[in-house]
Amino acid sequence: MTLTRDLFDEPAADLAGRPGLAYLPGLALPFEQPLLAAIAEVAAAAPFRHMVTPGGQRMSVAMTNCGQAGWVTDRKGYRYEALDPETGRPWPALPPCVLQLAARAAAEAGFPAFRPDVCLINRYPPGARMSLHQDRDERDFSAPIVSISLGLGATFLFGGLKRSDRPYRLPLAHGDVVVWGGATRLAFHGVAPLPDGCHRTVGRMRLNLTLRRAL
Ligand code: SIN
Ligand code: FE2
Numbered sequence: 001m002t003l004t005r006d007l008f009d010e011p012a013a014d015l016a017g018r019p020g021l022a023y024l025p026g027l028a029l030p031f032e033q034p035l036l037a038a039i040a041e042v043a044a045a046a047p048f049r050h051m052v053t054p055g056g057q058r059m060s061v062a063m064t065n066c067g068q069a070g071w072v073t074d075r076k077g078y079r080y081e082a083l084d085p086e087t088g089r090p091w092p093a094l095p096p097c098v099l100q101l102a103a104r105a106a107a108e109a110g111f112p113a114f115r116p117d118v119c120l121i122n123r124y125p126p127g128a129r130m131s132l133h134q135d136r137d138e139r140d141f142s143a144p145i146v147s148i149s150l151g152l153g154a155t156f157l158f159g160g161l162k163r164s165d166r167p168y169r170l171p172l173a174h175g176d177v178v179v180w181g182g183a184t185r186l187a188f189h190g191v192a193p194l195p196d197g198c199h200r201t202v203g204r205m206r207l208n209l210t211l212r213r214a215l
Contacts, residue, residue, distance in 0.1 A: 061130055
């Protein structure tokens, strides 16, 4: 472990004055191979695509989904759709290894009853970023958000309930999991532009799985 990792190795419930963001370093590492295989299987049925924001901008992050519905954006807005608009078919089911890890992470963060029904999969090439936003297209804000990171390291930006709140910068590495919910369920968050590199198993990209209870 490097010094940086040790510095962040503190109680999950209160990370540097940001109560409600649980940082679970390396929790996904034992699931590395099944998770990567599951993502490949999902992407074979529901390919990654660059969606367009309601304002007409092509997102730098490529996305797909699994679960009972998928998060989509186009000129008409942000929403969940039961069918993949690209294929016209239902999204692939949530892989058991993803569900198992998400439940474990949520329980460690103090949300023992978390049963996600959707999972957004984000693929970041070098330079891709996600600007600060709130996850607010879900019906049930009492459930937390579980976010699993694989591949290249990124800087996660975790802000407050106002867009203007200065975000806390948390470096996320391959296998790290973060969970937020309760009072911070609607916190603004994002990802800084991805530095270039090549991860030993994932390659030249970052993959992120975001699990939520949406329906
Ligand atoms: C998201 O907010 O949907 C993605 C967060 C991440 O990639 O870490
Ligand atoms: Fe988000």
